[in-house]
Amino acid sequence: MSPNARRLLSFLGILAVLIAMWEGYKWMGTATGGVWPGTGIGLPVRTNERSMPHTWDVVIALLRPARRGGEMLLLVLLRAALFTWRSALLGFVLGSAVGFGLGVLFVRSALAERGLMPHVVASQTVPILAIAPILVVWAGRLNVTRWLVVAVVSAYLAFFPVAINTLRGLRSPDATASELMRSYAATPNQVLWKLQVPAALPYLFPALKIAATASIIGAIVGELPASMPDGLGRAILNFAAAFSAAPEKLFASILVASLVGIGFVGVVVLAERVLIPPSRRLEDLSEAAGPQSRTLKEVVA
Amino acid sequence: MRSLRALTATLAVLVLVTGACAAEDDELTPINLQLQWVAQAQFAGYYAAVDQGFYADEGLDVTILEGAVEIVPQQVVATGGAEFGLAWVPKALVSNEEDAGLVNVGQVFQRSGTLMVSWADSGITSPSDWEGKIVGNWGFGNEYELTAAIEKFGVNVGELVAQSFDMEALLNREIDAAEAMIYNEYAQVLEATNPDTGELYQPSDLTVIDFNDPSIATAMLQDAIWVTEAYAEDNPDIVEAFLRASFRGWIHCRDNPDSCVDIVLAAGPTLGRSHQTWQMNEINGLIWPSPHGIGVMDAALWQQTVDVATSQGVIQGVPPAGSYRTDFAQNAVDALEDDGLDTVGNSWQRVTVELNPGGE
Numbered sequence: 001m002s003p004n005a006r007r008l009l010s011f012l013g014i015l016a017v018l019i020a021m022w023e024g025y026k027w028m029g030t031a032t033g034g035v036w037p038g039t040g041i042g043l044p045v046r047t048n049e050r051s052m053p054h055t056w057d058v059v060i061a062l063l064r065p066a067r068r069g070g071e072m073l074l075l076v077l078l079r080a081a082l083f084t085w086r087s088a089l090l091g092f093v094l095g096s097a098v099g100f101g102l103g104v105l106f107v108r109s110a111l112a113e114r115g116l117m118p119h120v121v122a123s124q125t126v127p128i129l130a131i132a133p134i135l136v137v138w139a140g141r142l143n144v145t146r147w148l149v150v151a152v153v154s155a156y157l158a159f160f161p162v163a164i165n166t167l168r169g170l171r172s173p174d175a176t177a178s179e180l181m182r183s184y185a186a187t188p189n190q191v192l193w194k195l196q197v198p199a200a201l202p203y204l205f206p207a208l209k210i211a212a213t214a215s216i217i218g219a220i221v222g223e224l225p226a227s228m229p230d231g232l233g234r235a236i237l238n239f240a241a242a243f244s245a246a247p248e249k250l251f252a253s254i255l256v257a258s259l260v261g262i263g264f265v266g267v268v269v270l271a272e273r274v275l276i277p278p279s280r281r282l283e284d285l286s287e288a289a290g291p292q293s294r295t296l297k298e299v300v301a
Numbered sequence: 302m303r304s305l306r307a308l309t310a311t312l313a314v315l316v317l318v319t320g321a322c323a324a325e326d327d328e329l330t331p332i333n334l335q336l337q338w339v340a341q342a343q344f345a346g347y348y349a350a351v352d353q354g355f356y357a358d359e360g361l362d363v364t365i366l367e368g369a370v371e372i373v374p375q376q377v378v379a380t381g382g383a384e385f386g387l388a389w390v391p392k393a394l395v396s397n398e399e400d401a402g403l404v405n406v407g408q409v410f411q412r413s414g415t416l417m418v419s420w421a422d423s424g425i426t427s428p429s430d431w432e433g434k435i436v437g438n439w440g441f442g443n444e445y446e447l448t449a450a451i452e453k454f455g456v457n458v459g460e461l462v463a464q465s466f467d468m469e470a471l472l473n474r475e476i477d478a479a480e481a482m483i484y485n486e487y488a489q490v491l492e493a494t495n496p497d498t499g500e501l502y503q504p505s506d507l508t509v510i511d512f513n514d515p516s517i518a519t520a521m522l523q524d525a526i527w528v529t530e531a532y533a534e535d536n537p538d539i540v541e542a543f544l545r546a547s548f549r550g551w552i553h554c555r556d557n558p559d560s561c562v563d564i565v566l567a568a569g570p571t572l573g574r575s576h577q578t579w580q581m582n583e584i585n586g587l588i589w590p591s592p593h594g595i596g597v598m599d600a601a602l603w604q605q606t607v608d609v610a611t612s613q614g615v616i617q618g619v620p621p622a623g624s625y626r627t628d629f630a631q632n633a634v635d636a637l638e639d640d641g642l643d644t645v646g647n648s649w650q651r652v653t654v655e656l657n658p659g660g661e
Contacts, residue, residue, distance in 0.1 A: 046473065243469070
């Protein structure tokens with residue numbers, strides 16, 4: 001069996017387990033009247049149709065018209081997803097560029113790193129829900145098109161992992177390699193582009209995967225204060241408002257939102273396959289942290 | 302000689318520029334209107350006025366700014382983000398005590414849309430029946446009609462609990478009475494399926510307490526059009542033009558509710574048709590009839606709103622005279638009457654809207 005087939009199989013297997021857990025919990029709650037079997041302790045989530053629709057009802061809702069005489073919900077949501085993805089894509093590009101730039105700046109200047117890094121970290125502790133309305137108000141004054149504002153909110157979430165991992169990656173080459181470059185009288189720019197950036201690429205891609213999902217979250221959240229009627233943010237808002245009467249539609253829109261995220265990460269993975277030879281790929285961030293922690297140990301030693 | 306030529310050239314440029322400016326004056330005046338929430342039939346009149354070109358006919362290019370979580374329209378107006386904004390009267394009065402400097406120029410909704418909804422089998426038909434019951438409310442300034450009614454009837458409610466902005470707590474019978482807007486949450490109950498029958502819940506399954514009921518009379522005025530005092534002073538013609546076109550939009554929605562539902566659905570691709578049809582009908586019920594003409598303040602209802610607001614500690618003092626003006630709305634109504642339009646709507650009648658599951 002090819003690795004791809006195995007990966008697909010394990011994905012489908014886990015999906016089946018998750019669906020079974022959802023339906024099993026629902027079945028148990030219906031059977032016991034909403035308590036843990038053999039106890040009087042209530043279940044944390046109600047198992048009725050209004051709180052937990054059947055998984056197949058969510059799928060059926062996707063294939064039915066979103067409203068009487070209207071288009072199929074799936075089509076409505078896919079169009080909304082495409083609209084949101086446009087902002088997310090721009091946010092992803094902007095955020096990644098800013099993140100990469102910051103990484104380069106930090107590796108070049110210890111002063112910049114010391115001075116700016118706390119602000120960069122702090123920027124991510126401020127809830128995006130608080131930042132988004134401020135950006136929208138500012139942009140309103142400047143008469144900027146609103147979907148660009150959403151892209152900026154999206155970039156705000158996307159730049160951080162890229163900045164951190166770029167910095168790690170740029171620092172990853174062995175000191176001997178840097179010394180060799182310097183002994184050939186390489187300029188700092190040559191060291192950067194011929195040694196550090198190629199070495200950083202394997203670190204960059206795990207960060208870009210995180211940035212891809214973060215940019216989608218940023219775009220959805222940014223659409224709410226920006227009052228964008230056409231994106232996933234509004235779909236989720238409207239379906240959340242109608243949750244009591246049609247919960248399956250909210251779950252359906254969450255499903256589509258997560259599919260967009262998976263699709264976006266898939267694009268990044270494809271780019272990684274093309275650009276990075278298999279031997280140099282890092283499969284996840286823990287590995288990306290690995291060499292860094294070794295370096296840290298070496299530094300301490 | 303050369304300087305003379307330069308002077309001529311400068312003059313020519315000046316003439317051109319002034320000409321261009323004059324030409325711009327003939328174009329539409331850009332106006333922003335800030336809503337309290339996203340597109341829905343609650344705002345149909347304004348969407349209709351854009352769609353039907355009523356604003357353009359008045360020389361206005363109106364952009365509707367939808368509301369959302371965290372957007373407070375009266376603050377947007379106070380800070381210059383929009384010329385016109387919609388807000389409930391008590392909420393705007395609170396902002397005015399914080400120096401927002403707003404004036405109500407059009408009281409579009411003549412009634413409150415807030416209800417207290419209970420299950421019919423609970424036997425709750427009057428505020429006195431809340432005795433010992435669990436009563437939900439939304440908080441955030443949406444609860445004062447309820448607390449005033451509780452005081453007025455001297456009821457000892459069992460518990461006053463925070464209720465989220467959906468009807469889950471009532472549907473699950475966690476609370477005995479739930480706050481609901483007649484045009485939104487009340488309909489949501491009727492769009493939910495009764496697990497016992499497999500059919501939608503029916504109005505007969507529910508009882509409602511209406512704060513507009515003369516025996517309760519703790520209703521407070523809701524959606525009104527607000528501008529800053531300075532804007533009203535400096536731009537009386539624009540204010541009047543805006544009101545004329547907006548009222549025309551509402552009259553259009555009274556006489557052609559289906560057309561207005563279509564306009565709203567086009568602005569909100571994920572809204573349900575039957576839910577918005579219900580909402581359009583009930584919103585018309587909050588506006589029509591308007592005894593003094595649409596948008597003209599009923600002084601008695603203003604007084605009732607202020608009385609409830611002060612008794613509940615919403616506002617610290619009686620708002621100054623001039624917090625609302627009827628002159629703009631009155632002029633607009635007179636002009637529309639001259640055009641042969643009915644601005645009172647005595648003949649309007651509520652229709653029966655059949656709700657679909659999930660509001661579809």
